[in-house]
Amino acid sequence: MAANEEHRMLQDLVAKFVDRELIPLEPAVLKREANGGKLGLSDEERAPLLAKCKELGLWGLDSPEEFGGANLPVEALALVNEELGRTAVPFIFPPDSPNLHMMMQVASPFQKERYLEPYARGEALSCIAISEPGAGGDPAGMTTRAVPDGDDWVINGRKIWVSNVPQSDFIILMARTGEGKRQEGVTAFIVEKGAPGFIIEREIQMIGGRRTYELVFEDLRVPARQVLGQVGQGYAPMQLRLNVRRIEMAAKLIGMSRRAMQMMIEHVKQRVTFGQKLADRQAIQWWIAEGATKMHACRLMTHNAARTLDAGGDVRGEASMIKVYSTEMAQEILDNAMQAFGAMGMTKELPLQVMANQVRVMRIYEGPTEVHRMSLARRILKEGI
Amino acid sequence: MKLLVPVKRVVDYNVKVRVKADGTGVETANVKMSMNPFDEIGVEEAVRLKEKGVATEIVAVSCGPAACAEQIRTALAMGADRGILVEHDGVLEPLAVAKLLKALVAKESPDLVILGKQAIDDDMNATGQMLAALLGWAQGTYASKIEAADGGLLVTREVDGGLERIQLKLPAIVTTDLRLNEPRYASLPNIMKARKKPIENVKPADLGVDVTPRLTVLKVAEPPTRQAGKKVASVAELVDKLRNEAKVI
Numbered sequence: 001m002a003a004n005e006e007h008r009m010l011q012d013l014v015a016k017f018v019d020r021e022l023i024p025l026e027p028a029v030l031k032r033e034a035n036g037g038k039l040g041l042s043d044e045e046r047a048p049l050l051a052k053c054k055e056l057g058l059w060g061l062d063s064p065e066e067f068g069g070a071n072l073p074v075e076a077l078a079l080v081n082e083e084l085g086r087t088a089v090p091f092i093f094p095p096d097s098p099n100l101h102m103m104m105q106v107a108s109p110f111q112k113e114r115y116l117e118p119y120a121r122g123e124a125l126s127c128i129a130i131s132e133p134g135a136g137g138d139p140a141g142m143t144t145r146a147v148p149d150g151d152d153w154v155i156n157g158r159k160i161w162v163s164n165v166p167q168s169d170f171i172i173l174m175a176r177t178g179e180g181k182r183q184e185g186v187t188a189f190i191v192e193k194g195a196p197g198f199i200i201e202r203e204i205q206m207i208g209g210r211r212t213y214e215l216v217f218e219d220l221r222v223p224a225r226q227v228l229g230q231v232g233q234g235y236a237p238m239q240l241r242l243n244v245r246r247i248e249m250a251a252k253l254i255g256m257s258r259r260a261m262q263m264m265i266e267h268v269k270q271r272v273t274f275g276q277k278l279a280d281r282q283a284i285q286w287w288i289a290e291g292a293t294k295m296h297a298c299r300l301m302t303h304n305a306a307r308t309l310d311a312g313g314d315v316r317g318e319a320s321m322i323k324v325y326s327t328e329m330a331q332e333i334l335d336n337a338m339q340a341f342g343a344m345g346m347t348k349e350l351p352l353q354v355m356a357n358q359v360r361v362m363r364i365y366e367g368p369t370e371v372h373r374m375s376l377a378r379r380i381l382k383e384g385i
Numbered sequence: 386m387k388l389l390v391p392v393k394r395v396v397d398y399n400v401k402v403r404v405k406a407d408g409t410g411v412e413t414a415n416v417k418m419s420m421n422p423f424d425e426i427g428v429e430e431a432v433r434l435k436e437k438g439v440a441t442e443i444v445a446v447s448c449g450p451a452a453c454a455e456q457i458r459t460a461l462a463m464g465a466d467r468g469i470l471v472e473h474d475g476v477l478e479p480l481a482v483a484k485l486l487k488a489l490v491a492k493e494s495p496d497l498v499i500l501g502k503q504a505i506d507d508d509m510n511a512t513g514q515m516l517a518a519l520l521g522w523a524q525g526t527y528a529s530k531i532e533a534a535d536g537g538l539l540v541t542r543e544v545d546g547g548l549e550r551i552q553l554k555l556p557a558i559v560t561t562d563l564r565l566n567e568p569r570y571a572s573l574p575n576i577m578k579a580r581k582k583p584i585e586n587v588k589p590a591d592l593g594v595d596v597t598p599r600l601t602v603l604k605v606a607e608p609p610t611r612q613a614g615k616k617v618a619s620v621a622e623l624v625d626k627l628r629n630e631a632k633v634i
Binding site for chain 2: 004006008009010012016017055056057058061063070
């Protein structure tokens with residue numbers, strides 16, 4: 001059987017899961033968020049979903065087979081993410097894997113057994129702390145410092161914008177261990193939940209239903225066996241995963257755009273203003289034509305990059321293009337859909353506002369749009385087109 | 386017990402069907418195609434019979450263009466053991482499909498054939514009954530429940546005004562109704578396993594069946610669009626319109 005036939009069946013499976021299991025939960029999830037709660041599933045809602053995922057094998061989709069995963073190519077992951085993007089219900093098939101591939105590259109046998117295996121099985125959660133109040137995308141300003149002391153490292157400093165902290169069993173903490181420009185001299189440490197000196201300073205409410213945390217480290221002692229990878233070379237393994245993340249994000253944005261377009265199309269065909277259907281007005285028709293064209297372009301770019309990456313190619317330039325294009329496409333489509341819905345589009349009853357805010361956040365994380373444009377331009381000016 | 390389960394490739398039930406501009410049929414190019422939902426219920430029932438230990442082997446069959454392999458593969462991912470594609474690019478009428486299935490029955494010797502009661506494309510509701518007649522087998526159509534009983538099958542049928550239970554001797558034909566079961570999702574591990582299951586490719590000529598159409602489609606047209614309703618000011622006006630415009634009273 002051709003791989004794409006398998007992918008088609010996988011996409012069908014995920015589409016059914018989204019339609020039958022996730023979208024029915026959307027009104028309750030949106031209502032809680034509108035009433036000041038967190039945008040998320042309750043434990044009672046999540047447990048049966050996780051059981052269903054186990055039953056359907058929607059578990060460890062990008063984990064290696066040795067951890068019971070499906071080890072799917074990036075192209076298949078793009079299809080999965082497009083379907084998941086169609087709902088404002090935040091859900092990912094376990095394990096939450098951004099750190100997985102980083103750890104697989106460099107984890108020691110001790111770390112594999114203690115951290116990676118439970119994580120890959122979906123039994124443990126993790127997060128990663130990189131940014132600091134004075135140092136975001138550029139690590140040159142990083143001041144969190146780890147100093148060797150006997151068999152341990154002692155860490156002092158502060159991190160910000162870290163997601164998923166309270167749920168995490170361990171965090172990957174980037175700290176300076178030596179001098180150097182930009183990324184040189186930065187080491188990755190695994191820090192366990194509840195370690196003395198690891199302080200969750202505050203919770204920060206973000207738009208799009210997200211929460212992040214500011215963390216403080218005060219004489220936090222970390223045993224040397226919890227150094228992830230080589231001392232002074234913490235960045236390289238982390239960057240391995242960035243291209244996949246960007247492709248997955250773009251696919252998710254295509255899914256969000258698809259939902260917004262579908263909602264808009266359904267609405268404009270029946271909504272009449274001043275004696276005419278919205279669908280008969282040119283302004284609306286152009287939104288629809290532009291939106292469909294951009295989605296098509298974005299899907300082609302995303303799948304092309306996924307295939308190139310699956311074949312072992314370099315997609316750094318394409319990944320930047322996709323990151324910029326997909327976020328701007330989705331922002332425009334969601335904004336147009338909200339506009340077409342009029343006052344209804346401004347309510348918290350529709351998923352559009354949550355998605356629009358999520359897209360707004362996505363223009364910042366995994367590299368702000370301007371940084372991607374800058375690095376793309378530099379690359380093109382140097383290498384030509 | 387060996388089962389034969391035919392599965393038809395049809396326009397997906399979510400797709401709004403459009404008539405071709407020249408009126409020769411409906412548009413199927415660039416349209417999402419899926420397994421006929423009643424056939425999906427048939428595959429699910431077959432897999433349940435196998436899980437209960439009643440059935441031993443499930444063979445999924447599809448008649449039509451090469452792309453029908455997709456629907457066979459979906460059946461394999463749901464739990465069928467192997468597939469047969471009867472490849473033919475032209476029109477296949479119910480009688481032609483029934484004859485092809487009869488030839489496959491002769492080849493495969495199943496004890497039971499489970500078909501959808503109808504396909505959602507042309508809604509013929511004919512193939513199962515024709516196959517039963519051609520084979521001279523017992524048939525239980527519109528099944529909402531199938532149980533193994535006394536070496537045969539006890540089939541609950543949805544009929545006008547209620548349910549009818551009939552006892553079938555094997556071999557037999559069953560056609561599925563909507564409420565027989567809810568088909569499962571094909572799980573990811575089973576999608577992967579389906580890759581290794583064999584699909585045999587045959588042509589109608591290999592089975593000695595002439596599938597030349599016997600019917601000529603004159604024209605396919607969309608139903609007329611509904612006219613907008615009218616508001617009337619009084620009962621008198623309503624009665625007047627019913628009598629003189631609509632001419633129904």
